[in-house]
Structures are given as C-alpha cells and as structure tokens.
Amino acid sequence: MAERETLLKILDLARWAPSGDNTQPWRFEIVSGDHIAVRGFDTRDHVLYDFDGHASHMGHGALLETLRIAASGFGLDATWTLRVGSRDNNPIYDVLLRESPGSAPDSLFRHIEQRVVQRRPMSMTPLTVEQRQVLAAAPGSAYQVQFLESLGDRLKVARLLWDNAYIRLTCPEAYEVHRKIIEWGARYSKDRIPEGAVGVDPVTARLMRWVMQRWGRVEFFNRYLLGTIAPRIQLDFLPALGCAGHLLLRPCEAPAGLVDYVRAGVAMQRLWLTASAVGLHLQPEMTPVIFRWYVQAGRRFSAVPEIGRRTLLLAGDFEALVGASERSAFVFFCRVGRSVVPGSRSLRKDLSELLVD
Structure with a gap:
C-alpha cells in the first residue's frame, strides 16, 4: 500500500489533465493506500458544449490516463473501472494501484505539466x-x-x-x-x-x-x-x-x-x-x-x-x-x-x- 504522501503527489500531477474551459469536472477520494475514487460530474445542464456530458466524460478519461502515467513515475501501476450503478452525470471511477517493481515511468510522465493550450498562430513548418x-x-x-x-x-x-x-x-x-x-x-x-x-x-x-x-x-x-x-x-x-x-x-x-x-x-x-x-x-x-x-x-x-x-x-x-x-x-x-x-x-x-x- 502506498503512503498517503505518495498518493497526494500522484493526484497533484493528475489534476493537470485538460477539461473543457478548465471546468475540472472531478473530485478525488483517497479510500485506502491502494484505492482512489475519482468522483466525476458533467456540465450538460448549463453548458451547451457538453452534449450529453460527453465532453466531460472525455475529460474524465484524460484525467484517468494522466493519473495512470503519474503513478508510473512512483513505481505503481494504476487501473480503473467504472463503479457499478454509477450514473452518467455523476460517474465514480475506482482506481486501484499496485506496486510494479522494476518498471520504468511512462515516457509521457515528464510532459504532464508541460502540456498546454496554444491559441495563437504557430509555425507553419511541416510535421516531420x-x-x-x-x-x-x-x-x-x-x-x-x-x-x-x-x-x-x-x-x-x-x-x-x-x-x-x-x-x-x-x-x-x-x-x-x-x-x-x-x-x-x-x-x-x-x-x-x-x-x-x-x-x-x-x-x-x-x-x-x-x-x-x-x-x-x-x-x-x-x-x-x-x-x-x-x-x-x-x-x-x-x-x-x-x-x-x-x-x-x-x-x-x-x-x-x-x-x-x-x-x-x-x-x-x-x-x-x-x-x-x-x-x-x-x-x-x-x-x-x-x-x-x-x-x-x-x-x-x-x-x-x-x-x-x-x-x-x-x-x-x-x-x-x-x-x-x-x-x-x-x-x-x-x-x-x-x-x-x-x-x-x-x-x-x-x-x-x-x-x-
């Protein structure tokens, strides 16, 4: 079981996941040393861009993947499941963590906080x-x-x-x-x-x-x-x-x-x-x-x-x-x-x- 301090470090990285207009439609519950519950919600009732909550659901996916990548940086493997009985507008995702001795951090680990939106014109240099x-x-x-x-x-x-x-x-x-x-x-x-x-x-x-x-x-x-x-x-x-x-x-x-x-x-x-x-x-x-x-x-x-x-x-x-x-x-x-x-x-x-x- 991971120390609470380690779980807090993982969640501190995971929260940098993108979401529509920076709404951050999630909350975290540390259930135990190997179990985090991600409590999701959506904004469909007041945001027309959140069609049936799908944009928020994609945000949940980005958060869960970021959490998995973050956990890999601490020698942990994270897997998630949708809790049975969850409603679409308030889904709960159970994330279980287990030690993964000898495994290297995901190659995307160091880019979690680096990722950012660029809304201004960029270079037209073609992709390699x-x-x-x-x-x-x-x-x-x-x-x-x-x-x-x-x-x-x-x-x-x-x-x-x-x-x-x-x-x-x-x-x-x-x-x-x-x-x-x-x-x-x-x-x-x-x-x-x-x-x-x-x-x-x-x-x-x-x-x-x-x-x-x-x-x-x-x-x-x-x-x-x-x-x-x-x-x-x-x-x-x-x-x-x-x-x-x-x-x-x-x-x-x-x-x-x-x-x-x-x-x-x-x-x-x-x-x-x-x-x-x-x-x-x-x-x-x-x-x-x-x-x-x-x-x-x-x-x-x-x-x-x-x-x-x-x-x-x-x-x-x-x-x-x-x-x-x-x-x-x-x-x-x-x-x-x-x-x-x-x-x-x-x-x-x-x-x-x-x-x-």
Missing part, C-alpha cells in the same frame, strides 16, 4: 515523418488520426472554423457560457481561461470584455458593427492557417456509451502529451465536433432557427472536408505546430479543493 508517425500511433489501434496538413486543407479548415465561429458567437444559448469562462485581466487562472491565453490582441480583449457584459450589446455589435469579424479572424481563421496541420481523431467503432467517451478521452490525452513530447503545441478545435454530435442526434441547441440551419450545413461541410459519411464518428479535432511556450495559461484548483472525505 517521425512526428507524424508517433502522433498516428499515440491514441492506440482503436483510433485513426487523420492529418490535414497542406495549405489547401488548412484553408478549408479555416473556412470551416470561420463558419463555426459565427454560430458560436451569435448563439444566445452560448453567450452565458462565454461570459463566465474568461478571467479578465489575468495571466493565469485556476478555474477559467485567463484573458492572456484567449488569443486576441489587447484592444480586441478590452472591447470583448465590455461587449460581453450584456447579451443586448453582443447582439447590437453583431448586427450593426460586424462584431464577429475581429474575434473570428484572430481566434479562428488565422490560427487555422498558422499551424503545421490539423488532426482529427476518429474511432474505429462509434462510441456507444459513457465508457467509450472516457476511452476517447484517454486517447485524446495520449495524443496531446505525445505532441508535447515531440516539441509541438496543440489547440483543441472541438466545437465543430460537438455541433455535429447535435446534428447526428437530430437535436437543436438553440431556439434561433437560423442557428439550426447553419449547424446542419456546418456538419455537412465538415464531413465533405474529411471525406466522411453522416454516420462516421469524430471524437477530437485539433491543430498542432511549433511555437514558443505560451506566456499565459490556465492553472488548476489546489489539490486541497479537489479532495473530498
């Missing part, structure tokens, strides 16, 4: 053959990584994200989410995205801060002052061109339930940490994937009819771009490239805030 090979292998045999690297492909993705951003910025149901996730005037944030990491220039940031105080202002700027143009250029179009390429993670079999999305989160985290290991930065581009989940389920997320029409067109454009059918499953979309280390980033809540009795 080695980088492409290790990225393709990182998620495991149950997933295919599709690469979109040419200038033509990056331009098509830029157009897709341009249209996607219009939906995101004109949807009243998304406004409440956007209003709460940014910590204005901050370089670091423990539970949100700091202003410095958003990816816009200071003038645009000040304007966004003022406009986003009320939906009426957002609507006025969008309708009469081309309010979506500056953020779409800086947050979507230019970054989509300024990278080595975009990666689409496609499961060989479509996810059928909570555990499948948790496993997709495991694959996502291994892809992300591997990108860090080969000198790349990464930015998730998940909203086109999530909007497409709504389309596949035949469900709308906005009371505005135009939003529904645009979302349907967006899903079709996404499928045409990657040569997929309506039934094809997508679980993660991102861009990668070389860049300087971001000077601003999301931190995490202190471990003491994440521990429960």
Whole structure:
C-alpha cells in the first residue's frame, strides 16, 4: 500500500489533465493506500458544449490516463473501472494501484505539466515523418488520426472554423457560457481561461470584455458593427492557417456509451502529451465536433432557427472536408505546430479543493 504522501503527489500531477474551459469536472477520494475514487460530474445542464456530458466524460478519461502515467513515475501501476450503478452525470471511477517493481515511468510522465493550450498562430513548418508517425500511433489501434496538413486543407479548415465561429458567437444559448469562462485581466487562472491565453490582441480583449457584459450589446455589435469579424479572424481563421496541420481523431467503432467517451478521452490525452513530447503545441478545435454530435442526434441547441440551419450545413461541410459519411464518428479535432511556450495559461484548483472525505 502506498503512503498517503505518495498518493497526494500522484493526484497533484493528475489534476493537470485538460477539461473543457478548465471546468475540472472531478473530485478525488483517497479510500485506502491502494484505492482512489475519482468522483466525476458533467456540465450538460448549463453548458451547451457538453452534449450529453460527453465532453466531460472525455475529460474524465484524460484525467484517468494522466493519473495512470503519474503513478508510473512512483513505481505503481494504476487501473480503473467504472463503479457499478454509477450514473452518467455523476460517474465514480475506482482506481486501484499496485506496486510494479522494476518498471520504468511512462515516457509521457515528464510532459504532464508541460502540456498546454496554444491559441495563437504557430509555425507553419511541416510535421516531420517521425512526428507524424508517433502522433498516428499515440491514441492506440482503436483510433485513426487523420492529418490535414497542406495549405489547401488548412484553408478549408479555416473556412470551416470561420463558419463555426459565427454560430458560436451569435448563439444566445452560448453567450452565458462565454461570459463566465474568461478571467479578465489575468495571466493565469485556476478555474477559467485567463484573458492572456484567449488569443486576441489587447484592444480586441478590452472591447470583448465590455461587449460581453450584456447579451443586448453582443447582439447590437453583431448586427450593426460586424462584431464577429475581429474575434473570428484572430481566434479562428488565422490560427487555422498558422499551424503545421490539423488532426482529427476518429474511432474505429462509434462510441456507444459513457465508457467509450472516457476511452476517447484517454486517447485524446495520449495524443496531446505525445505532441508535447515531440516539441509541438496543440489547440483543441472541438466545437465543430460537438455541433455535429447535435446534428447526428437530430437535436437543436438553440431556439434561433437560423442557428439550426447553419449547424446542419456546418456538419455537412465538415464531413465533405474529411471525406466522411453522416454516420462516421469524430471524437477530437485539433491543430498542432511549433511555437514558443505560451506566456499565459490556465492553472488548476489546489489539490486541497479537489479532495473530498
């Protein structure tokens, strides 16, 4: 049985796993020296981007994989199971640890805290053959990584994200989410995205801060002052061109339930940490994937009819771009490239805030 101090060190590393808008949808319970319970939750009731909790479930998977990698650095093997009777919106994962004498730490161990989101344009230097090979292998045999690297492909993705951003910025149901996730005037944030990491220039940031105080202002700027143009250029179009390429993670079999999305989160985290290991930065581009989940389920997320029409067109454009059918499953979309280390980033809540009795 591991000492409590060792378990705390493992959890202190595990908490650096990524989650949607830095929501950290998990709490930790140390049950015994060889048993940690991860108590998950989701944000589907108030965040439209958490379709049926799937984004949070992927976050749980990233956390569980990070915990496993962290444990390997202390000579421990960690395995998890979903507790019988767990509900999808409050799943409990039982993590059991056992000694693994002589085993080396996972090669991704030292990249746990190094992994970060880069929302600004990156170098367009192409991926090397080695980088492409290790990225393709990182998620495991149950997933295919599709690469979109040419200038033509990056331009098509830029157009897709341009249209996607219009939906995101004109949807009243998304406004409440956007209003709460940014910590204005901050370089670091423990539970949100700091202003410095958003990816816009200071003038645009000040304007966004003022406009986003009320939906009426957002609507006025969008309708009469081309309010979506500056953020779409800086947050979507230019970054989509300024990278080595975009990666689409496609499961060989479509996810059928909570555990499948948790496993997709495991694959996502291994892809992300591997990108860090080969000198790349990464930015998730998940909203086109999530909007497409709504389309596949035949469900709308906005009371505005135009939003529904645009979302349907967006899903079709996404499928045409990657040569997929309506039934094809997508679980993660991102861009990668070389860049300087971001000077601003999301931190995490202190471990003491994440521990429960």
